[in-house]
Amino acid sequence: MITSFEPGEDWFWNEQTQQFFRGPELAAPHSYPESQPAPGPAGRVPTDWKDHLHR
Known part of the structure; x- marks a missing residue:
């Protein structure tokens, strides 16, 4: 089983x-x-991080 x-x-x-x-x-x-914000540390994740997800 996997969960988020x-x-x-x-x-x-x-x-x-x-x-x-x-x-x-x-x-x-x-x-x-x-x-600490999700998906990662503040200032360390690009603002367009969702555009980099594989869908």
């Missing part, structure tokens, strides 16, 4: 069935301070 910890995302991915599904609400991540 990005704010507002609540999907899970089942590697076996190759399907998305909604699951339980998980505890908030604590691997970085709340003051």
